[in-house]
Amino acid sequence: MRFQGKSWKFPDDVDTDVIIPARYLMTSDENELAEHVMEDIDPEFAGNVKQGEIIVAGSNFGCGSSREHAPIAIKAAGVSCIIAKSYARIFYRNAINIGLPIVECPEAVDEAETGDEFEIDTDEGWVRNTRTGKSYEAKPFPEYIKDIIAAGGLMAAVAKRVREKGQVSS
């Protein structure tokens, strides 16, 4: 898939408590969650982020709790893709599982600023910063994860499997 959009830059170790504070976790409604996304690191973000824009972040993005509400809130806020130096592992799985595109590309992050225009191709595995004119290679996903993405997320893959095993009728 290809994405294009303006970037919002965040530092290293952005944790899930600042992505979506626990005080809003009494719901799993994605639109309600989106209203508070990134509130404790940038209170203006939720009000200003536009459909299709991109989060650029340092290492260990999404560290902390296992709350899937974090990638859900980011996705529902309209963010099309995340570019980070690295992800905390639970966030990484959660993003793949719910279909929030993420790429790992440390060099692109180092040279990025808020407001840069990015182009990303997750299939071909590259990231381009229009302002600097530079292209970067993104780290490829393992095959197993590519299959989950291709199936349309984890539950779609699981549903297919239980149907094939005849555990539920199609």
Add this chain to the structure above:
Amino acid sequence: MGMTMSEKILARAAGRDSVEPGEIVEVAVDLVMTNDITAPLSIREFKKTGLERVFDPQKVVLVPDHFVPAKDIKSAEQAKIMREFAHEQGTLYFEVGRAGIEHVVLPENGLTLPGQVIIGADSHSCTYGAFNAFSTGMGSTDIAAAMALGTTWVRVPPSIKYVYTGTLPEDIGGKDLILHTIGLVGVDGALSAAMEFTGPVIEKLPVDDRIEMANMAIEAGAKTGIFPFDDMTRDWLAQYGDKPYEPVFSDDDATYQEVVEIDVTNLKPVVALPHLPSNTHAAEDIKDMVIQQVVIGSCTNGRISDLREVAKILKGQQVHPEVRCIVIPGSQEVAKEATKEGLTDIFLDAGAIFSTSTCGPCLGGYMGVLAEGERCVSTTNRNFRGRMGHRNAEIILAGPQVAAASAILGRVASPNQLPVAVGD
């Protein structure tokens, strides 16, 4: 070639002779856990499979603990979704009044055993590595998939060996050891790896302290934190059940990504200042940091051994007049034991409050949320911005003794800064 404990558990659960770090394997799970925040999403995703039953109701456990007893209508509704699902499916379930914080309750019920693969929709599910299990946190959708299939995928982590040497000072516990370690390696110092805790100090470390360490492996970014099995593990587990289990042991020629030696001889009680668990200092070096609240509890330090340490310090003392001290037992069992031993009276007499078991303020839910500009010493495991309330509030992580001393003195303090009690 030799394997580490983590590799052996994963190989066994994958039905293989061996596995190597980096490869993705599908493993059978022994226990799948979810709580009142993560269960509603898991249940919604599980229903998408079209399956009517979870793979094995005796291996699925739901624990309401974060916002219960319900703090408002919305959280009551979340808890209701999980309660109804648990009853309909016949899964394991621990109701308010017979339960407590998941990572305290499951071991107390003999559900977390050596050699098992345990996954939970809660990041501190790595706690069970204390008992030589491979246990890790995942999100709601991964848990939904495991409830359906009885398996999950795991990228086999590289193992990092931490060897604790020297003589453990008397006032140092598991919390100090793990905070000190996170301070050394950083919050991504073990990113996606298995932390293996070993060495002569660990061989003598009580299981409750090991739990505190495994619990916080996630704060170094680790997938799990695992301990060798020994007589202490066996005795600890025997208190809570007699189910059979098969421990694993790392081979002498196992491969480690890194070996880190940590001499603990000169360690002083540790605190982590805002806003990262890696921002560690000796408690006694922190001068004039006035506090308004102390929280004693959570899945890290809400066990009876923690409350005993706190009671020892608070006995006959008063909480500082400008401090609110909130003591929260990790489970109903802990609450009962604390009351039986007279600890509850000590807390109440000191001017602390003693609540029912809940996660509560640990994640800023309720029972002690902080206002702007307030500061709290807490025995919990995360001091991220906004974690316990306002984004401009501050959390200082510490072990139970530092928390108790700070409650009395009204500032961040080490127990050795307390005036010596008469008769001591």
